[in-house]
Amino acid sequence: MTFVKIDQKKWAEGVSALKKGYQVFGPVKEGKDHEFRKLSGDQMPEMDYGNTRLSPKAAIYPQSEVMFTYTTDERKDDHHILKEPERDETPKAVIGIRPCDAFSFLLVKKNFDTPEYKDPFWLRAYDATTFVGYGCDDPCSSCFCTSAGSGPFDEKGLDVLLVDHEDGYLAKVLTEKGKALTEKAGWTQAFDAGQAEKVFGEKAATAEGKFESQISTDRLADIPSMDLYDAPFWEDIAFSCINCGTCTYLCPTCWCFDIQDECRGCDGVRMRNWDSCMSSLFTLHGSGHNPRGDKVSRVRQRFMHKLKYYVDKYGDGIQCVGCGRCVRKCPVNIDIRKVCEMMNQYDPEAQNECACPTT
Amino acid sequence: MQEYTDKIRQIARRLLEEGTVDMVIGFRKGSMPIMNEPCMVRRPQDVDQLVWDSNCGINLANYLTDRKEKIGVVAKGCDSRNIVTHIIENKIDRDQLHIIGVPCGAMIDKRKIASLVEGEITDVTETEAGKVIVKGEGFEKSFDKAEVLQENCAICIHRNPVVHDEMVAEPVEEQTDVDRYADIREIEAMSDAERKAFFDDLYKECIRCYACRNACPLCYCPTCFVDESRPQWVGKGQNENDIRTFHFLRAYHCAGRCTDCGACERACPVGIKVRMLTKKLEKDCKELFDWEAGISLENRPPLDAYRPNDPDEFIK
Numbered sequence: 001m002t003f004v005k006i007d008q009k010k011w012a013e014g015v016s017a018l019k020k021g022y023q024v025f026g027p028v029k030e031g032k033d034h035e036f037r038k039l040s041g042d043q044m045p046e047m048d049y050g051n052t053r054l055s056p057k058a059a060i061y062p063q064s065e066v067m068f069t070y071t072t073d074e075r076k077d078d079h080h081i082l083k084e085p086e087r088d089e090t091p092k093a094v095i096g097i098r099p100c101d102a103f104s105f106l107l108v109k110k111n112f113d114t115p116e117y118k119d120p121f122w123l124r125a126y127d128a129t130t131f132v133g134y135g136c137d138d139p140c141s142s143c144f145c146t147s148a149g150s151g152p153f154d155e156k157g158l159d160v161l162l163v164d165h166e167d168g169y170l171a172k173v174l175t176e177k178g179k180a181l182t183e184k185a186g187w188t189q190a191f192d193a194g195q196a197e198k199v200f201g202e203k204a205a206t207a208e209g210k211f212e213s214q215i216s217t218d219r220l221a222d223i224p225s226m227d228l229y230d231a232p233f234w235e236d237i238a239f240s241c242i243n244c245g246t247c248t249y250l251c252p253t254c255w256c257f258d259i260q261d262e263c264r265g266c267d268g269v270r271m272r273n274w275d276s277c278m279s280s281l282f283t284l285h286g287s288g289h290n291p292r293g294d295k296v297s298r299v300r301q302r303f304m305h306k307l308k309y310y311v312d313k314y315g316d317g318i319q320c321v322g323c324g325r326c327v328r329k330c331p332v333n334i335d336i337r338k339v340c341e342m343m344n345q346y347d348p349e350a351q352n353e354c355a356c357p358t359t
Numbered sequence: 360m361q362e363y364t365d366k367i368r369q370i371a372r373r374l375l376e377e378g379t380v381d382m383v384i385g386f387r388k389g390s391m392p393i394m395n396e397p398c399m400v401r402r403p404q405d406v407d408q409l410v411w412d413s414n415c416g417i418n419l420a421n422y423l424t425d426r427k428e429k430i431g432v433v434a435k436g437c438d439s440r441n442i443v444t445h446i447i448e449n450k451i452d453r454d455q456l457h458i459i460g461v462p463c464g465a466m467i468d469k470r471k472i473a474s475l476v477e478g479e480i481t482d483v484t485e486t487e488a489g490k491v492i493v494k495g496e497g498f499e500k501s502f503d504k505a506e507v508l509q510e511n512c513a514i515c516i517h518r519n520p521v522v523h524d525e526m527v528a529e530p531v532e533e534q535t536d537v538d539r540y541a542d543i544r545e546i547e548a549m550s551d552a553e554r555k556a557f558f559d560d561l562y563k564e565c566i567r568c569y570a571c572r573n574a575c576p577l578c579y580c581p582t583c584f585v586d587e588s589r590p591q592w593v594g595k596g597q598n599e600n601d602i603r604t605f606h607f608l609r610a611y612h613c614a615g616r617c618t619d620c621g622a623c624e625r626a627c628p629v630g631i632k633v634r635m636l637t638k639k640l641e642k643d644c645k646e647l648f649d650w651e652a653g654i655s656l657e658n659r660p661p662l663d664a665y666r667p668n669d670p671d672e673f674i675k
Contacts, residue, residue, distance in 0.1 A: 030564070031630065032474055050479065053629065054566070063566065064596035138496075141481050142391065240397040244420065244570035246628045260595045273595050276568070283584050331570050331626035332417060333389040333396040 003196035004182055005189045007168040012186030015044055015095070021184050022093040022130070026061045027052055031165040036094070045096045050140055051323060055252030056101050057108070059094050060125040063249070066269045067121060067259070073266035082270060092129040092157040093181055100145040102131045102157040104252035107321065110314055111255050121272075130181045133158040133172075135200075137207055140324055144337060148213040148322030153204035164202050170196055215340045217318055220311050228308055229300065237339055239298035240332040245276035247302070247326035247334075253319050256282070277301050303339050360485065363411040363461060366527040367433055370459050371406040374431045383431035384422050385409040392483045393469040409433070411527075413485055416466035416509055418622040420444070422575035423451045430456055432613040435463035437511075437620035439520035440653025441576040444616055447659060450579060455526055460523030462531040465504070465512035466621075467491060470630055472507050476500055486500050511621035511634060514539045521654055540642045546635065558603065565602045571633045574626035575614045585610060610636035615644045615660040618653045 005012065017023050019039070026045025027034040033053040036045065068082035107125065112119035112126075136152035145151055155161055159178030162169040170191060173179050182188065248254040258275035261268055275282055277298075283292040292298050292323075310319035320336065327335050371383040376466075386395040387408040395414045400406050411433070419432055420441035430451075434442055442458060445451045472493055473480060482494040491502045505513070514537045519530040549557060569585075572578045585593045585605050594601040610617075619641055623633040644650045648661040658664075 032470070033629075064598075140479055236398070239399050239422070240417075242570065242626070244573040244575035244626065245566075245568035246570050246626075248627065249566050249568050258595065262594050262596065271596050273597075279569075279586070327391065329628040331574055331628070333391055333394040335390040338390060 001189040002173045002179070003193055004171045004187050005165070005168070005191040006162075006171055006187045007166075010187060010189070011168055011293060012044065014187050015039075016042070018093055018095075018181065018185050021091065022181070023088065023090050024093050024095060025056065026095040036097075043048045047096050047134060049096075050138065051098050051101070051136075051143075051325070053325075053329075054250055055104065055323065055325065056097050057104065057252050059092060059128060060105065061108070061122055061274075064189065064271055064273045065121060066271050068270040070268045070270070071266050072263060072268060075319055084085070085269075087124075089128070092125070093132060094129060094255045095132045096134045096162075097131055097158075098136050098146075098323070099133050099152060099154040099156075099158065099161070100136075100143070100323045103131050103145075103150040103154055103250050104157075104321045104323070104354070105131070107253045107319055108255045110316075114347055130159045130177045131157060132160040132178070132181065135161060135163040135203060135207070136165065137203065139207060139210055140328070142324035142327045142337075143211065143322060144213040144324065145322035146208055146211050147217070148320050149287045149317040150208035150321050153200060153203065161200075163200060165199060165238050170199060172196065172200060212325070213337060215322070215337050216344045217307070217311075217340065219344045219346075220318070220340075221315075223308075223343070223346055223348070225304075225312065226307060228343055228346060229304065230341070231346050231348075232351070233342050233346075234296050234300045237303075237334065237342070238296040241278070241295055241299045241334055242332060243280070243295055243298060244279045244331065245274075245278055246329050246331060248276040248278055249274055250325040250329055252321060252323060252325075253306070258282075277305070299334075303336070303343065306336070307340055307343055360412045360464075363527050364409065365439060367411055367459060367461070368406045370525060370527065371400060371431060372403045375400070375406065379429070380431040381428040383409070383433070383459075384419055385433035385459075386411065386415045386417075386419075389414065392480050393472065397489040402630060411461060413464065413467045413491075413504070414513075416621060416625050417574065418576050418620045420624065423456070423575065424576070424579045426455070428455070432456060432458055433459045433461060434520050434523065435461045436515065436517040436519055437463075437618050438520070439522050440517060440618040441620060443522055443656055444618070444660075445576065446656060453656070456524075458520065458523045458525075460520035462520070462526065462528050463512075463515075463518040464531065465515065465518065466509045467504065467507050468509040468512075468625075471509075472502070475502065475507070507523070508623040509621050509625065510529055511624070513537075515619075517618075517651075517654070522656065539637065543639050545640050546639070552606055559599070561631060561635060562602050562606055564598070565606070565631060566629060567597070567602060567605070567607045568628060570626040570628060571623035571631070572609055575613070575620040576620075576622070577616050578609065600638040606633070606636060610640060613637050613663045614640040615648070615650060616652050617641055659671050 024039045025036050026039050027049050028037045029046050034049040035054055036056040036059055037051050066085050067087050070082050071079050073079055112122040139152055155174055159175045161172045173182055256275045257272040259272050261270050284290045292301055306319040374380045382399045382401045384399050387398040388410050389395045393414050397417055418441055419438045423445055446453050476493055478495045480493055480495045484492045489504045491504050491507055493500045516534055593604050617637040627633055650661045
């Protein structure tokens with residue numbers, strides 16, 4: 001573990017240098033909000049931001065991604081054969097990612113990288129990416145990462161962690177990938193480790209003290225799935241939901257996709273697009289049967305997946321990093337913090353005393 | 360606003376106690392500033408969660424579609440017009456509804472407020488004197504409510520419910536001196552290239568979450584054309600033509616039915632001005648047919664009716 005000091009001049013030079021060896025992604029202000037974009041030309045990451053509107057998951061896992069191409073032109077020898085398209089194999093660097101978002105890739109990895117199945121598209125992109133985090137001095141009032149397995153200066157999933165320091169940044173180099181990136185950027189001015197640890201520790205403590213929002217997850221694993229599934233509160237929680245895809249598309253940990261073949265003329269692509277369990281199409285069978293044909297079952301699925309099935313399957317916390325995006329952007333103000341509280345507090349034995357308005 | 364809230368609770372309690380309705384649909388206080396959440400109340404003891412203030416912009420007609428119960432529904436002007444449309448289009452029976460009419464004081468726009476302050480908003484309150492107080496870390500600002508209205512509310516000419524079973528207050532004065540279509544005329548005056556550029560820019564951030572469609576009370580098709588797979592009308596990726604096709608066709612499907620309630624725009628997570636298309640069609644319906652949607656239970660929307668004495672030759 002080493003620490004380096006980066007002043008403003010070195011920062012700008014470093015980002016430019018990185019563009020010669022990496023596809024560099026960073027936060028860019030668009031309108032009122034920031035989004036992660038691939039930085040072009042002399043574009044710099046705009047670091048004065050809370051968090052991006054959409055999560056940075058698209059840097060690894062685009063909303064719409066071509067998996068294969070094909071032709072239906074039978075005059076060609078390779079007609080009806082799927083071929084991999086040319087891809088830009090240049091390594092990626094995601095700069096300025098918040099620790100909660102970086103942690104989310106580790107959660108998503110559990111799904112895309114298993115002993116039985118490895119998603120080549122996601123893994124190829126993930127393995128080629130270096131994550132340069134940026135500590136979060138001013139968490140939003142709706143952020144709850146500290147009770148969702150992460151924190152404003154959490155290092156999990158990161159290769160480098162930056163914090164504001166004097167007129168620039170202090171960087172904690174966490175991995176070999178991080179070391180390669182900082183060397184490529186010319187960020188090599190060593191900083192005393194003892195002093196740096198103190199700066200990082202103080203900043204983390206100050207930021208953690210600012211959190212207004214917390215969730216409790218301690219009982220989720222112990223309450224039987226079927227009891228939670230049959231709990232009386234789902235109709236009330238789901239009532240306002242309009243089944244749009246906002247929560248799932250903004251979420252850094254939602255990983256579901258749909259595969260489509262689309263052909264224009266004779267040229268076709270097999271693509272995958274983000275999908276959403278909020279859509280009734282998500283589970284519609286070819287027979288016409290839909291196991292989650294109504295809104296209540298779809299809303300329940302989203303929360304049960306994140307806060308119960310995932311917990312049971314991996315035994316390593318919830319499938320949520322507490323970034324708060326779904327809370328801030330839900331058009332009807334469905335709040336995962338409230339839902340998590342109801343699930344975590346649920347006592348199947350006390351059913352008769354339940355005050356839920358479903359009787 | 361507290362009088363409205365008290366009256367809504369009082370009416371809801373009575374309706375539920377008398378058994379006039381099985382449920383009351385209204386709003387409860389949200390967990391975020393400038394947000395309330397639609398909710399249903401089934402028991403008299405739960406009516407105290409109901410609230411009314413300037414954050415009730417979601418259109419509650421959307422929550423009535425195909426329901427079978429007897430329902431008390433809280434309705435401001437635009438909700439009531441969409442309830443009328445729902446009744447005309449057989450999505451709910453008039454007899455199933457007890458409409459609790461709310462003379463609307465206009466809704467405030469969270470995006471507009473966010474654009475007027477720096478930093479995160481933690482609390483927004485309204486004073487009786489028509490001020491909106493916005494608080495955040497290290498700032499407190501006061502605005503005239505008129506400065507921070509949702510755009511559709513600022514130009515609304517039907518704030519009072521057009522249909523109701525009882526009202527929570529006396530009607531408010533309707534606005535008469537508003538120019539509803541200034542922005543649409545600007546788009547109409549553009550050259551083709553300018554207009555193309557305008558729409559390219561308008562939809563460039565769309566993530567196809569369909570929040571606009573799903574927040575709209577008019578969008579109740581069992582399967583929307585964008586979700587059809589046999590045949591598939593529209594591509595599923597982020598192709599810009601597919602994105603525009605969705606928005607254009609949806610708007611046309613709402614022609615003569617849209618009440619400009621603003622639910623689409625309010626719901627959009629990336630702030631697209633979805634109303635720019637629906638309002639153009641609303642303007643056309645007004646100019647061509649002297650038609651405003653959802654005003655009366657007696658007349659069907661112009662694109663949904665045929666008259667033998669239609670003055671246009673082409674249709675005969």
